[in-house]
Structures are given as structure tokens and as C-alpha cells.
Amino acid sequence: xxxxxxxxxxxxxxxxxxxxxxxxxxxxxxxxxxxxxxxxxxxxxxxxxxxxxxxxxxxxxxxxxxxxxxxxxxxxxxxxxxxxxxxxxxxxxxxxxxxxxxxxxxxxxxxxxxxxxxxxxxxxxxxxxxxxxxxxxxxxxxxxxxxxxxxxxxxxxxxxxxxxxxxxxxxxxxxxxxxxxxxxxxxxxxxxxxxxxxxxxxxxxxxxxxxxxxxxxxxxxxxxxxxxxxxxxxxxxxxxxxxxxxxxxxxxxxxxxxxxxxxxxxxxxxxxxxxxxxxxxxxxxxxxxxxxxxxxxxxxxxxxxxxxxxxxxxxxxxxxxxxxxxxxxxxxxxxxxxxxxxxxxxxxxxxxxxxxxxxxxxxxxxxxxxxxxxxxxxxxxxxxxxxxxxxxxxxxxxxxxxxxxxxxxxxxxxxxxxxxxxxxxxxxxxxx
Amino acid sequence: xxxxxxxxxxxxxxxxxxxxxxxxxxxxxxxxxxxxxxxxxxxxxxxxxxxxxxxxxxxxxxxxxxxxxxxxxxxxxxxxxxxxxxxxxxxxxxxxxxxxxxxxxxxxxxxxxxxxxxxxxxxxxxxxxxxxxxxxxxxxxxx
Numbered sequence: 001x002x003x004x005x006x007x008x009x010x011x012x013x014x015x016x017x018x019x020x021x022x023x024x025x026x027x028x029x030x031x032x033x034x035x036x037x038x039x040x041x042x043x044x045x046x047x048x049x050x051x052x053x054x055x056x057x058x059x060x061x062x063x064x065x066x067x068x069x070x071x072x073x074x075x076x077x078x079x080x081x082x083x084x085x086x087x088x089x090x091x092x093x094x095x096x097x098x099x100x101x102x103x104x105x106x107x108x109x110x111x112x113x114x115x116x117x118x119x120x121x122x123x124x125x126x127x128x129x130x131x132x133x134x135x136x137x138x139x140x141x142x143x144x145x146x147x148x149x150x151x152x153x154x155x156x157x158x159x160x161x162x163x164x165x166x167x168x169x170x171x172x173x174x175x176x177x178x179x180x181x182x183x184x185x186x187x188x189x190x191x192x193x194x195x196x197x198x199x200x201x202x203x204x205x206x207x208x209x210x211x212x213x214x215x216x217x218x219x220x221x222x223x224x225x226x227x228x229x230x231x232x233x234x235x236x237x238x239x240x241x242x243x244x245x246x247x248x249x250x251x252x253x254x255x256x257x258x259x260x261x262x263x264x265x266x267x268x269x270x271x272x273x274x275x276x277x278x279x280x281x282x283x284x285x286x287x288x289x290x291x292x293x294x295x296x297x298x299x300x301x302x303x304x305x306x307x308x309x310x311x312x313x314x315x316x317x318x319x320x321x322x323x324x325x326x327x328x329x330x331x332x333x334x335x336x337x338x339x340x341x342x343x344x345x346x347x348x349x350x351x352x353x354x355x356x357x358x359x360x361x362x363x364x365x366x367x368x369x370x371x372x373x374x375x376x377x378x379x380x381x382x383x384x385x386x387x388x389x390x391x392x393x394x395x396x397x398x399x400x401x402x403x404x405x406x407x408x409x410x411x412x413x414x415x416x417x418x419x420x421x422x423x424x425x426x427x428x429x430x431x432x
Numbered sequence: 433x434x435x436x437x438x439x440x441x442x443x444x445x446x447x448x449x450x451x452x453x454x455x456x457x458x459x460x461x462x463x464x465x466x467x468x469x470x471x472x473x474x475x476x477x478x479x480x481x482x483x484x485x486x487x488x489x490x491x492x493x494x495x496x497x498x499x500x501x502x503x504x505x506x507x508x509x510x511x512x513x514x515x516x517x518x519x520x521x522x523x524x525x526x527x528x529x530x531x532x533x534x535x536x537x538x539x540x541x542x543x544x545x546x547x548x549x550x551x552x553x554x555x556x557x558x559x560x561x562x563x564x565x566x567x568x569x570x571x572x573x574x575x
Contacts, residue, residue: 375441375497376497377492377497377498377499380439380441380497380498380499381499382437382439382476382478382499382501382548383469383476383530383531383548384469384470384471384476385530387441387471387474387476388471409473410441410443410473410474411443411474412441412442412443412448412495412496412497413495413496413497414495415443
């Protein structure tokens with residue numbers, strides 16, 4: 001069962017021809033409309049006409065998150081703001097978020113790709129999709145929402161949190177497809193069990209779980225506890241949001257929708273393109289996006305590309321589960337967190353050389369973030385009230401910058417391990 | 433009339449207090465009074481010692497977060513209502529007490545109480561006006 005049989009199953013030759021045509025149009029467009037790209041290309045002696053084959057892609061410069069930051073908020077948009085119908089944002093490396101924009105066509109394409117992804121999980125217009133991804137600046141909620149509507153399914157836009165209500169709606173509305181982070185799905189499963197809920201008696205058939213890394217071990221747990229088929233979905237706001245790649249029922253990796261995105265795997269240290277099948281950093285070029293096209297965007301996600309044909313009949317290559325990052329980004333409760341964001345807050349508080357540590361743990365399937373901050377002399381006050389007030393203000397500011405709650409713990413100097421003079425910034429104790 | 437108090441930030445974990453007292457002992461510094469204010473995560477150890485400047489230095493060198501704060505040491509008559517009389521004076525003058533603690537003292541007829549208030553000079557004036565004795569730093573360090 002496919003949503004868009006023509007595109008999902010087109011031959012590799014046709015797909016490559018389509019990719020080249022769309023790539024050339026994209027290069028032409030960014031050269032014309034985005035000063036950043038025109039300048040980069042000019043510096044490297046590249047003209048749109050120099051891209052004659054897909055192999056020429058590797059001669060183009062990379063785009064990084066830093067480039068997005070340098071052009072905050074709308075500097076990389078390739079259309080006038082009058083054509084931008086929506087923006088989303090995700091975590092930047094410091095206080096400012098990474099902003100992305102969509103034209104009406106971009107929203108349509110996104111909905112199409114989500115519809116494809118839902119159909120990968122066996123969804124039809126008869127399904128009830130309980131969408132427990134967060135709605136708002138985060139792409140998860142609205143992304144899934146529009147795609148499920150496009151498919152014609154019944155969407156329950158419940159957003160994240162409020163587990164009791166989630167479980168009530170799941171029973172009362174007869175949810176058949178659940179979309180959320182895998183850790184939250186496990187949390188719901190366990191809360192449901194505590195309430196005596198028998199998931200085998202519910203009509204749940206599939207779960208589309210993403211926005212954070214997970215494992216085959218979690219898949220087994222999810223499938224057993226919730227009595228559904230658990231599938232992985234991949235995306236990042238910079239490229240579009242969820243639905244860049246989606247697992248099919250074969251569960252052998254996520255088909256990356258190659259008629260819209262060109263994936264490459266590079267060695268993160270050298271930037272060299274690696275042969276198919278080798279593990280490295282995923283780099284994506286968007287070839288249909290209008291508002292916010294990106295050339296060779298470094299996702300920092302570590303994975304492999306599997307070019308082997310899939311039993312499902314889809315011809316698009318698959319990316320394997322994300323095994324790590326080539327930077328220090330953490331994903332906590334589905335939210336991207338950079339240690340440098342915490343550092344920027346501490347600098348605001350007058351710390352000249354902040355010593356801090358992010359300690360992440362998963363208890364009862366919920367991620368907990370604790371931030372240890374060494375108390376320097378100038379922060380130290382003789383009264384408990386003032387120190388507690390400092391803790392409180394730090395917590396509020398960090399929460400507002402990170403977008404998730406965190407516990408701030410003041411610790412003594414030299415508590416945080418330093419290796420070769422460079423402090424360790426993260427302790428991740430989660431078992432996924 | 434002010435006494436220098438040394439405050440040390442301590443995490444709530446075993447051995448930290450022992451470490452502070454060891455550093456002071458090794459440097460021949462004698463503790464005259466101490467108090468701990470604590471929360472679930474951390475504590476503030478407040479000390480009156482015989483040589484506050486050196487205590488500050490050696491603790492800082494040992495890697496502790498240390499600060500020096502001015503407090504006042506008040507002699508309180510060692511009988512029922514003694515402390516109440518002192519507190520009434522401060523209350524009348526609308527002076528808020530941030531914290532107070534009692535002194536470790538050898539047998540004597542008077543008790544000593546350490547006060548930390550925001551407006552130290554006003555507190556000293558108000559207490560002295562009522563004839564309450566306030567000890568000088570030198571007197572306290574030499575106790």
C-alpha cells in the first residue's frame with residue numbers, strides 16, 4: 001500500500017533524473033535569491049551551470065547550523081516574506097533558536113510526505129491518529145497533523161503531556177495510530193498498565209515514534225506493551241520537520257524521500273563523501289523546498305545509507321537508526337539541547353568561565369535533566385535565601401532558553417571533572 | 433564592634449565538614465562558634481574563628497568557596513527572657529534579623545549570640561542605646 005505509488009516506487013534511473021532536474025533548479029534559485037549562497041558559490045568559483053550531474057553535488061559547500069545562526073532569523077529564506085505562510089523554530093546552539101520557513105507549497109509537500117509516512121505504517125482515512133507530539137514552534141505536532149489530515153484520517157490534536165487525558169482519549173476515541181516520542185509512548189504504556197488498562201483490547205495498530213534516538217530493545221517493549229507495530233520516523237526542522245524519512249513495515253531502516261531530499265554520508269572530520277553502506281554523518285540537500293532550501297546541510301546525525309532494494313517495493317534508499325551525533329547536542333524529551341545554551345545563560349549571570357555539567361537520566365521512561373553549576377565566589381552569598389533565589393533564577397532562565405524543565409544544582413568548586421583542562425559538559429546515563 | 437565571620441559553601445555530601453575543620457586544624461586555627469544553614473542540596477557553614485583573615489585564605493587555597501561577612505556578637509544575660517530583651521530592641525528599631533546563632537562558651541554568667549542583620553550600624557546603635565554590650569572583633573577572636 002502506497003500513498004504516492006508513482007514517486008515512491010519509481011526506478012532508480014528515473015529518480016536520479018528527477019533529482020538532478022530538481023537539484024539544478026534549487027541551485028539556480030538559491031544562487032539568485034539567497035545572498036549567502038551566491039557569495040559562497042562565487043568564492044568557490046561555482047556557477048549554477050557548473051552542476052551538470054548528481055556527482056557535482058559533492059563540489060558544493062556545506063551549510064551548517066552556524067550559518068543558520070549567522071543569518072538569524074530569516075536571512076537564508078529564498079522567497080519574500082509575503083510568500084512565507086509559516087515559521088517553526090528549534091534549538092540553536094546559544095540563546096537564539098534556529099528559524100525555518102515554509103511557503104504554501106512547502107506545507108503541501110510536507111503534508112504529502114507525512115501522508116506517505118503514515119501509509120508506511122498502514123494508515124488509511126479510516127484511522128484515528130492521536131498526535132501527542134508537541135504543537136507550537138516545534139515541527140512535530142503541526143507536521144504530523146497536516147499530513148494526517150491530508151491522508152483523510154481523523155486527527156486528535158492532543159499535543160504532548162497530560163497522560164491521564166491521553167489514555168482516556170485513546171480508549172474513548174478508539175485511537176488506532178499513536179504519534180509521539182518513543183520514551184513518552186513507553187511512559188504512557190506503563191501509566192496505562194498501572195490503571196489496569198489492557199492495551200490488547202484497544203484498537204491501536206501502529207505507533208510512529210520519533211524526535212529522539214531509540215533502539216530495537218525499545219521497539220520490542222513498545223510493541224509488547226502497547227500491542228502495536230512501532231515504527232521509526234526521522235526528520236529535523238532545518239530540512240522540513242518529521243517525515244524526511246520513514247520506516248516501512250519491513251522495519252529495516254527509514255526510507256528517505258529522495259524525490260525531495262538528496263542524502264549523502266560524509267566523514268565528519270574531513271567532509272569527504274563515504275561509499276554507500278559506511279557509517280558517517282548524514283548530509284541532506286533539499287531539492288523542492290521554496291522558502292528555506294538548504295544545500296548540503298550537515299545534520300550532525302550519525303547513520304548509514306542502505307541502497308539495497310526493500311521488500312516493500314519502495315525504491316528510496318533507507319537510513320539506519322541514528323547511532324549518535326558528530327556534535328555535543330542532546331535530545332531530551334524530544335527537544336534538542338546544546339550544552340552551549342546553558343553556557344550562554346551562565347555568561348548572562350556574570351560567570352566569566354562557567355563550570356557546569358548536564359546530567360541526563362531516564363527514570364520511568366521520562367528524561368530528567370539536572371544542571372550542576374559550580375558556585376564561584378562572586379555568586380556565593382552567605383544567606384540560604386539568596387542562594388536559593390540564584391538557583392531559582394538560573395532554573396527559570398535555563399528553562400526558557402532550552403524549552404524544557406531542568407533542575408539546577410549548585411555544587412562546590414572543582415566538583416565537575418576536567419580532563420586536560422577542558423571540562424566535560426555532559427553525563428548521559430540513559431539506557432535506550 | 434563588628435566581628436568577621438567566615439562562610440563556606442558546602443554540598444550536602446559526606447566528609448565536607450570534616451575537610452573544612454581539618455584544613456583549619458592543620459593551620460592552627462581555632463573555631464569559636466559555628467552554625468550550619470542547609471537545604472536539601474547544599475549548606476552554608478558559618479564560622480567565627482580566632483584568625484578570620486588567615487582562615488579565609490587557607491580555605492580558599494584548599495578550593496572552597498568562601499566569603500567573609502560582618503556580624504555582631506551580643507552579650508545576652510543568661511537568664512529567662514535574656515534573648516527576648518535583645519530581640520525586642522531590634523524589633524522596635526524595625527531591623528530584620530537574617531540569622532543568629534549562639535556561641536560555644538566556657539562557663540560564664542553571660543551568653544553570647546551572633547546576629548546577622550542587613551543594617552549592622554543601625555543595629556549596633558540601637559542595642560548600645562539600650563545598654564546592651566556588644567563585643568569587638570578582637571575580644572571575640574581572643575575568647
